[in-house]
Amino acid sequence: xxxxxxxxxxxxxxxxxxxxxxxxxxxxxxxxxxxxxxxxxxxxxxxxxxxxxxxxxxxxxxxxxxxxxxxxxxxxxxxxxxxxxxxxxxxxxxxxxxxxxxxxxxxxxxxxxxxxxxxxxxxxxxxxxxxxxxxxxxxxxxxxxxxxxxxxxxxxxxxxxxxxxxxxxxxxxxxxxxxxxxxxxxxxxxxxxxxxxxxxxxxxxxxxxxxxxxxxxxxxxxxxxxxxxxxxxxxxxxxxxxxxxxxxxxxxxxxxxxxxxxxxxxxxxxxxxxxxxxxxxxxxxxxxxxxxxxxxxxxxxxxxxxxxxxxxxxxxxxxxxxxxxxxxxxxxxxxxxxxxxxxxxxxx
Numbered sequence: 301x302x303x304x305x306x307x308x309x310x311x312x313x314x315x316x317x318x319x320x321x322x323x324x325x326x327x328x329x330x331x332x333x334x335x336x337x338x339x340x341x342x343x344x345x346x347x348x349x350x351x352x353x354x355x356x357x358x359x360x361x362x363x364x365x366x367x368x369x370x371x372x373x374x375x376x377x378x379x380x381x382x383x384x385x386x387x388x389x390x391x392x393x394x395x396x397x398x399x400x401x402x403x404x405x406x407x408x409x410x411x412x413x414x415x416x417x418x419x420x421x422x423x424x425x426x427x428x429x430x431x432x433x434x435x436x437x438x439x440x441x442x443x444x445x446x447x448x449x450x451x452x453x454x455x456x457x458x459x460x461x462x463x464x465x466x467x468x469x470x471x472x473x474x475x476x477x478x479x480x481x482x483x484x485x486x487x488x489x490x491x492x493x494x495x496x497x498x499x500x501x502x503x504x505x506x507x508x509x510x511x512x513x514x515x516x517x518x519x520x521x522x523x524x525x526x527x528x529x530x531x532x533x534x535x536x537x538x539x540x541x542x543x544x545x546x547x548x549x550x551x552x553x554x555x556x557x558x559x560x561x562x563x564x565x566x567x568x569x570x571x572x573x574x575x576x577x578x579x580x581x582x583x584x585x586x587x588x589x590x591x592x593x594x595x596x597x598x599x600x601x602x603x604x605x606x607x608x609x610x611x612x613x614x615x616x617x618x619x620x621x622x623x624x625x626x627x628x629x630x631x632x633x634x635x636x637x638x639x640x641x642x643x644x645x646x647x648x
Contacts, residue, residue: 301508319641320490322615352572363468370569378561385561423541443514455538479510507531
């Protein structure tokens with residue numbers, strides 16, 4: 301993130317990211333295909349995915365509301381029509397306890413509300429601890445506080461993984477907060493795809509650039525490091541809270557048909573969410589200028605057709621061919637089109 305902030309306008313890096321964007325677009329489309337194959341088991345789930353996409357792309361409905369609505373529909377639907385809303389998740393298959401070190405037949409844990417309260421107190425305190433430092437130093441209105449608050453909210457609704465929340469993060473970081481430009485958000489995903497670690501670390505990239513550009517009395521680089529730390533803390537510390545809080549109850553919860561239906565419906569909605577991300581990325585990769593149409597409740601991205609980038613379009617099509625027809629893996633595709641971007645920069 302620091303290297304990008306300091307040198308992303310250097311021609312060599314700009315050319316590299318130019319090619320990587322095409323590969324990232326193909327990777328996101330592949331994610332849509334992969335998740336839809338697992339989640340869309342019937343016409344109702346297809347409809348849920350379609351409604352989620354329409355809500356996000358055409359009406360800019362916030363991602364948390366889409367997740368909440370899908371969960372409510374799935375919970376109610378599983379109680380009324382369990383045959384339609386049953387989850388396609390993991391199920392036990394008889395007693396095979398001798399076949400694995402850890403299997404489905406683990407000893408039942410007795411949930412303790414006292415333990416749950418202590419877990420909530422300890423990990424909840426750790427979660428909000430950075431506020432004790434950043435509020436006195438920078439204030440509630442600072443970018444540091446906004447970064448920590450926003451990504452703490454995301455930690456509560458991160459169903460479906462990094463791809464599922466990236467569209468909402470991009471919308472908020474680019475349009476609402478003005479932390480990044482659209483192309484930089486795509487560069488961040490390309491950076492996350494090409495470096496070790498989980499893809500969700502793209503959020504750390506967002507936090508770094510946000511505070512790097514609003515450092516207050518800090519040096520920009522140190523402000524960026526602090527923003528990256530706050531983002532990473534707000535993203536990952538709550539995960540420990542959910543794990544330790546929910547683990548004693550998990551055996552009971554996974555046998556709850558209504559809850560399984562809610563999670564299955566959320567997964568179906570995530571297909572629409574990732575499709576929205578794919579189209580958002582495609583517009584900003586292939587077109588140099590993308591505007592927003594706002595008519596009543598309708599709010600959608602609309603490209604300036606005169607600003608189409610034919611080379612980016614060709615690279616995106618070739619990246620799709622490489623992944624879907626030639627069956628190149630993600631790493632090979634990224635390497636190939638990173639090199640293609642460098643070649644384009646050298647020629648042009």
